[in-house]
Amino acid sequence: MSELDCLDPVRKALLDDLDEGFAELYGAYRGLVFSTALRLSGRWADAEDLTAETFLRAYRALAGYDRDRVAGLQPRAWLMTILMNIWRNCARAKSRRPPLDLRDEPVEEIDPDQDVEAAAERRETGDELSDLLGLLPEEQRVAVVLRHVVDLPVSEIATVLKIPQGTVKSHVSRGLKRLRALGGVR
Structure with missing residues (x-):
């Protein structure tokens, strides 16, 4: 059994092909990242922004990593670290700006097929x-x-x-x- 066979499917996919592997990484962890971002920020729109930025930075970082670094990656902890850094930076920047008028917030759409x-x-x-x-x-x-x-x-x-x-x-x-x-x- 090779060392590559011992890797979880996400890291194996990332080693095989960055783009396809990243799609698998995104599919495996998007809910977790979004849920965490929502709990940290308290706002749906902010959580969506944090999630998107987390995966954007993750992709950019992966493009520069060598095979050994990708093979040793702990995706969940790594993504949470990226998310935490972005969240802290956003919180710091937000504290320097005046508050927005919440009446301008968009209303969340409701799925008509959903059990109300x-x-x-x-x-x-x-x-x-x-x-x-x-x-x-x-x-x-x-x-x-x-x-x-x-x-x-x-x-x-x-x-x-x-x-x-x-x-x-x-x-x-x-x-x-x-x-x-x-x-x-x-």
Whole structure:
């Protein structure tokens, strides 16, 4: 069995052909990246922008990587690192600009084939959770989202955030405790 046979399908596809492999990477991780971006930003449009920018930067980076670097890539942690860097930069830039008038926000379109009651319940729960996550300090919110929404192990979160694993565990624990106190988590 060759070393190439031991790789996950995404990394193998990236090594075989960057464009086709990237399509597989995108298909495998777009939901995860978007869900994380939505929980971090709290806004659908911002999450879409963050997701698009994450994959754009990922593609550009992959084009410059050699085979060994691609073979050793941990796609989920790598994409989360890219997303976190973009999100932090956007948050920094946004803090320097005056707030927008929210009345100019576009209204989200509704799919007519969708079960309206189920969609409303999901949206309400998601909005509630986003609101509660928004009340957490940034380091706790990020740690909770990466651990319980993205389902990254503590070691990968530590790598993404560039902090010790014990600090990750502390941020997750304190964030969950605070969410429970706010009534958002059981």
